[in-house]
Amino acid sequence: MAEVMKLHYTVSGDDFTRAGETSSKVKKTLNQLGFRPEVVRKVAISMYEAEINMVIHANGGTIDVDISPEEIIIVMQDTGPGIPDIEKAMQEGYSTADHNVRELGFGAGMGLPNMKRYSDDMQIDTEVGKGTCVKLVIKAKE
Amino acid sequence: MTVSEIAKELNLKFFTCEDLAAQKEAKGCYIGDLLSFAMSKVEMNNIWITIQTNVNIVAVATLAEASCILLTDGCVPDKLTIERAEEQEMIILGGDLTAYEAASKLSQLGI
Ligand SMILES: Nc1ncnc2c1ncn2[C@@H]1O[C@H](COP(=O)(O)OP(=O)(O)OP(=O)(O)O)[C@@H](O)[C@H]1O
Numbered sequence: 001m002a003e004v005m006k007l008h009y010t011v012s013g014d015d016f017t018r019a020g021e022t023s024s025k026v027k028k029t030l031n032q033l034g035f036r037p038e039v040v041r042k043v044a045i046s047m048y049e050a051e052i053n054m055v056i057h058a059n060g061g062t063i064d065v066d067i068s069p070e071e072i073i074i075v076m077q078d079t080g081p082g083i084p085d086i087e088k089a090m091q092e093g094y095s096t097a098d099h100n101v102r103e104l105g106f107g108a109g110m111g112l113p114n115m116k117r118y119s120d121d122m123q124i125d126t127e128v129g130k131g132t133c134v135k136l137v138i139k140a141k142e
Numbered sequence: 143m144t145v146s147e148i149a150k151e152l153n154l155k156f157f158t159c160e161d162l163a164a165q166k167e168a169k170g171c172y173i174g175d176l177l178s179f180a181m182s183k184v185e186m187n188n189i190w191i192t193i194q195t196n197v198n199i200v201a202v203a204t205l206a207e208a209s210c211i212l213l214t215d216g217c218v219p220d221k222l223t224i225e226r227a228e229e230q231e232m233i234i235l236g237g238d239l240t241a242y243e244a245a246s247k248l249s250q251l252g253i
């Protein structure tokens with residue numbers, strides 16, 4: 001495997017039905033590269049939650065994934081409304097999801113807590129009216 | 143136990159990928175309809191019991207590596223859900239039983 005493999009994706013904001021596809025692609029790639037199942041699972045869960053949030057709350061955005069033997073770094077950038085109160089948003093059960101998406105099973109308010117739990121490092125940069133950038137690091141070595 | 147044997151025992155109908163069921167082992171189960179809970183609680187080869195029928199269940203089940211999605215209470219997957227599940231090779235099956243009935247039967251079978 002090359003030192004670092006770089007992947008870039010664009011996620012469209014209006015299509016719930018395609019949400020999760022980028023996470024699936026990355027998961028397949030990691031499996032093919034032979035990463036441990038626990039590592040792949042952590043990436044799949046945390047990345048799916050971030051991807052879904054971009055679709056539901058922020059009208060889509062871009063995803064960059066850097067894969068190296070040591071770690072997987074995922075940077076997800078959107079130009080959505082931003083998060084006014086991160087501390088509140090991080091709480092389990094807090095959600096501003098509207099009725100339409102709650103009917104689909106979203107809106108448990110567990111996405112950000114899942115991302116925190118399943119990544120080794122998580123950073124959120126957000127500015128109201130400008131957008132949100134979520135950076136997730138998952139360590140590949142034991 | 144395979145998904146195909148489980149389908150027979152619980153008298154379930156296949157909505158997708160019946161041909162894969164004889165090869166697919168199932169162990170353990172998670173019941174729930176909220177996707178973010180399912181995402182973190184469904185473990186590899188679990189049966190995911192839900193009444194959620196929209197296409198997003200396929201992404202969650204696939205990412206979590208569930209053995210199958212079991213729809214209870216007579217719920218039927220949307221057309222798009224069926225298409226996507228066939229594409230992703232995710233087994234969906236179901237019946238009129240409740241989640242409780244399904245889980246207690248699975249427990250009797252040692253799942
Ligand atoms: N990228 C984002 N842009 C704007 N707001 C966001 C973004 N991500 C999260 N939020 C805000 O943070 C809240 C909590 O997010 P979280 O993912 O934990 O829950 P949820 O998406 O509402 O529900 P769930 O993820 O359980 O389906 C959201 O309801 C939303 O208000």
Ligand SMILES: [Mg+2]
Pocket residue numbers: 049052053107110111112178
């Ligand atoms: Mg979320």
